[in-house]
Amino acid sequence: MFHGKSLSEMNYLLPFATLILLTAVTEGGSSKLSGRFIPLTENSSAIPAQDGNINMPEMSKDTTVWAPPLAEEERNTKVAKEKDDNDDGDGDESHSRSSSVSSPEVTRWNTLRRKVAVRRSPSLARTLKLDLNDDNSIAMINHSSILIDHLHGLLYNSNSSDVMLKVYTGNSDEVKVFQTHHLLLILQSDVFEDLLLNQSVTTLILRETAECAALFEKLLRYLYCGEITLLLNQVVPLHKLASKYHVSALEQGIIEYMSQQLARASPQGYVVSWYHYSLRIGEQTLQERCKQFLAWNMSTVIHSQEWQTISDDLMISLLQRSDLVVENELEIYYGVEEWIKRNQPDIMIAETVLKLIRYTMISPQHLFHIQKTSSVMNEHYNSVHNLFFLAFQFHSTTPPVFAKYFDVNCSLFIPRNYLSSSWGSPWVINNPARDDRSTSFQTQLAPSNYDANKKVTWNVLFSPRWLPISVRPSYSYSGHRAVQAFNPEDSRPRIIITPATNSVSFAGVNFQKTILVRVKQDGRSYVKHVYDFHQSTEETGDFLLKADLQKPSSEYLIDNSLYLHIIIKPIYQSLIKAIK
Numbered sequence: 417m418f419h420g421k422s423l424s425e426m427n428y429l430l431p432f433a434t435l436i437l438l439t440a441v442t443e444g445g446s447s448k449l450s451g452r453f454i455p456l457t458e459n460s461s462a463i464p465a466q467d468g469n470i471n472m473p474e475m476s477k478d479t480t481v482w483a484p485p486l487a488e489e490e491r492n493t494k495v496a497k498e499k500d501d502n503d504d505g506d507g508d509e510s511h512s513r514s515s516s517v518s519s520p521e522v523t524r525w526n527t528l529r530r531k532v533a534v535r536r537s538p539s540l541a542r543t544l545k546l547d548l549n550d551d552n553s554i555a556m557i558n559h560s561s562i563l564i565d566h567l568h569g570l571l572y573n574s575n576s577s578d579v580m581l582k583v584y585t586g587n588s589d590e591v592k593v594f595q596t597h598h599l600l601l602i603l604q605s606d607v608f609e610d611l612l613l614n615q616s617v618t619t620l621i622l623r624e625t626a627e628c629a630a631l632f633e634k635l636l637r638y639l640y641c642g643e644i645t646l647l648l649n650q651v652v653p654l655h656k657l658a659s660k661y662h663v664s665a666l667e668q669g670i671i672e673y674m675s676q677q678l679a680r681a682s683p684q685g686y687v688v689s690w691y692h693y694s695l696r697i698g699e700q701t702l703q704e705r706c707k708q709f710l711a712w713n714m715s716t717v718i719h720s721q722e723w724q725t726i727s728d729d730l731m732i733s734l735l736q737r738s739d740l741v742v743e744n745e746l747e748i749y750y751g752v753e754e755w756i757k758r759n760q761p762d763i764m765i766a767e768t769v770l771k772l773i774r775y776t777m778i779s780p781q782h783l784f785h786i787q788k789t790s791s792v793m794n795e796h797y798n799s800v801h802n803l804f805f806l807a808f809q810f811h812s813t814t815p816p817v818f819a820k821y822f823d824v825n826c827s828l829f830i831p832r833n834y835l836s837s838s839w840g841s842p843w844v845i846n847n848p849a850r851d852d853r854s855t856s857f858q859t860q861l862a863p864s865n866y867d868a869n870k871k872v873t874w875n876v877l878f879s880p881r882w883l884p885i886s887v888r889p890s891y892s893y894s895g896h897r898a899v900q901a902f903n904p905e906d907s908r909p910r911i912i913i914t915p916a917t918n919s920v921s922f923a924g925v926n927f928q929k930t931i932l933v934r935v936k937q938d939g940r941s942y943v944k945h946v947y948d949f950h951q952s953t954e955e956t957g958d959f960l961l962k963a964d965l966q967k968p969s970s971e972y973l974i975d976n977s978l979y980l981h982i983i984i985k986p987i988y989q990s991l992i993k994a995i996k
Contacts, residue, residue, distance in 0.1 A: 567640045570597060579612065580619045581636075585629040592629060594636055604639040605661045627653040638666055646673060648681050652693050659697070671702055678709040679937040679944075685722040692727060707733065712932075712943040714740045715835065718751035724758045728765045731755065735772035741833045741932065741943055745777040748832075753792045766792075767799040775800075775807040776828050777863055783807060803828070811865035815925060815988060818864070824988050831863055831985045833930055833946070840930075840983035845878060848909070848978040849965040853878045856916065862925055862986045872927075873916040876982060880965055882910035882954075909960045912952045913982065925986045926950070931959070934979040935971055941979070 570576060577595035584591050598615075601608040611620055624632060631650055635657045638644040644666070646654065651670050658666040678687050691706035710717055711734060717723055726734070734740065735748070742748055752773065756766050770792075775783060783804060786793050793800075806828070810818055818824065831839065841857035854877050861870035913929045931953065933945035945960075953959035963972040972978060 564641050564643075567600070568637070570600075571595075571636060571640050578618065581622060582619065583622045583624055583629050583632050585624065585626050587623075590629075592632060594633070596636065600640055605663055607661045624657070625653070628657050631657065635661070635663070635666075638663070646670070648677065648684060648686055652690070655693075655697075671699060675702060675705045678705065679940055679942045682709070682713065682717065682722060682942075683720065683940065685720070685725060687717075688722050688725045688727075688730070691730060709942075710734060711737050711739050712741050712833075712946055715742045715747060716942070718742070718747060723751060723755060726755065728761055728769075731769055732765075732772065735769060736827070738827060738830050738832055739946060741835065741946075744834050744836045744839075745774050745832065746782050749773050749778070749786065753790060756792050763796075767796050770796055770800050771803065773800075773803075774828050774830075774832070775803050776810045777831055777834075778807065779865055779868075780808060780811050813864070814866055815862050815864050815986075819988060829863075830987060833932065833983050833985075835981065835983075839985070840981060843876070843878075843980045843982055845978040845980065847976060848878070848973070849880050851880070857982070859984045860986075872984070874982075874984065875914050875916050877912045878909065879911075880909045881907040909963065909965065910953050911959070911980075911982075913984075914951065925988065928985040928987055930983040930985065932981040932983065933960070933972065934974065934981070936974045941974065 571594075573595075577597055579596045579598050579601060581594040581596055582591050583594070598612055602612055611617070622632075631653050634644055634650070634654060644654070651674055655667060655670045657663075658670060674681070674690050678690075681687050681690065687706050687709055691703060691710075694700075694702035694706065707730075714734070731752075735752070740748065752769055756769070761769070778786075787797070787804070797804075806822070809822070810829075815824075834840070838860050840859060841855075843855055845853055854875065856873060856875050858871045858873050861867040861872055911931060915927075927950070929949055929951070931945075931947045931949075932943050933947075934941050935944045936942075947953055947956045947959050949955040960972065964970045965972065965978065967973075968976045
């Protein structure tokens with residue numbers, strides 16, 4: 417191809433011939449050309465021809481574009497030059513032939529057009545991803561992030577829009593205008609599909625509440641890009657928008673986000689409001705998670721601003737539970753008293769709430785103090801005086817004797833999860849995956865004040881690598897040697913709690929054990945797991961089942977320690993089946 421060419425022409429073609437040769441060598445001798453990345457700058461429109469060796473000009477590292485090995489304008493210029501060299505000098509004919517290829521003006525226009533494309537996709541090269549197997553036969557190029565960026569850009573490009581959304585705030589004249597695209601709206605929402613059923617519709621009038629109108633742009637961003645940023649105070653109005661326009665994936669995503677952020681939302685008062693919202697929309701899963709969080713962290717909630725926002729029905733529902741985690745029953749009473757003073761509920765509601773207090777779990781001394789000093793009790797004493805009298809009788813004798821005359825198979829005689837030292841003890845286990853640990857503590861024999869001075873000592877054993885019965889080692893024989901066959905990964909933590917004293921003295925009383933597991937989120941400690949059993953956590957089957965205690969970053973650990981609280985609940989034998 418170089419026959420008959422002058423030295424200057426050879427120098428002109430030498431860079432391109434070298435590139436072709438290098439490409440063939442790197443691709444194992446293949447004659448098929450592959451694309452490459454060519455950096456471009458504002459001042460370089462093509463690779464210049466130079467004399468001697470190839471000296472590539474300095475180019476900007478910030479701008480790249482995908483181009484074939486021989487750019488279109490360069491190839492056209494080369495073809496035109498070859499035709500001119502072989503031409504016999506007829507000016508008209510030469511002009512006629514050369515006009516069929518790109519002129520320098522066309523070349524400059526193509527270069528400018530390429531520069532514009534570069535500016536629109538500045539990160540193209542950086543998002544290229546090649547995943548090759550051993551024989552280099554499979555390649556994947558993933559530019560999905562660029563596509564998302566382009567879709568996001570469409571949201572702010574009014575020139576290409578075909579549907580205008582006018583979002584009015586309530587009944588006011590305040591309006592937000594969005595230039596959108598018919599195709600993207602109907603792909604994401606069947607509500608928009610119905611509204612835009614008529615292809616001639618170019619403007620939609622929408623009315624939203626002030627809080628929803630303020631976040632409408634976030635909804636549109638999700639429709640275009642499939643992503644959204646959330647703040648705690650935005651989740652409810654965003655969920656309303658997602659529900660209204662039937663964006664089901666966003667609906668479920670927000671519900672899951674709310675369920676995972678209860679610990680962070682509680683200090684700001686959102687858990688109660690999220691519960692009330694989930695109740696209105698019939699989202700039962702979120703309802704139960706909110707109630708469970710409030711119950712397991714009741715002692716903290718009582719002393720927060722969130723406590724005063726609890727509705728009548730939610731208060732009644734919470735006080736009916738036996739899994740409330742509080743210091744003692746007295747803490748619940750004073751919390752209820754403050755709630756009644758602040759909210760001034762209907763008399764019937766106030767009396768219903770007061771009747772749900774388990775006065776039998778409050779000592780006689782504190783019961784007398786409530787009668788004498790509480791203005792709420794003074795106002796509603798007639799509705800609960802029989803419960804006070806029953807509590808005084810309960811504290812005057814042993815539980816077995818009391819059970820002979822009164823029906824004790826009700827919630828009044830079931831302790832809640834009390835954090836007081838009379839009912840249990842905290843236990844912080846450092847490096848819990850290391851080895852077995854043990855501890856001991858004392859509790860009172862029974863909730864009756866008659867047995868207040870009788871103590872029970874408890875021994876506790878924690879094992880981080882205990883094997884359940886179903887996966888305990890089996891033995892297979894190989895020759896004359898027994899080979900132990902089991903998978904260490906099947907092991908999991910277990911706690912065994914046994915009394916150190918003779919159980920004969922416990923006649924009429926059975927003990928339920930409860931383990932609280934505290935975790936930390938955003939610097940705040942809260943109860944995330946509660947396990948109930950009678951002797952060993954083997955009974956529950958799921959004690960710390962998914963906990964990876966070997967990783968310091970485990971969600972179950974706080975500063976590489978496992979924070980537990982052990983609670984002993986003395987319960988009458990007849991109440992064992994009644995426990996939820």
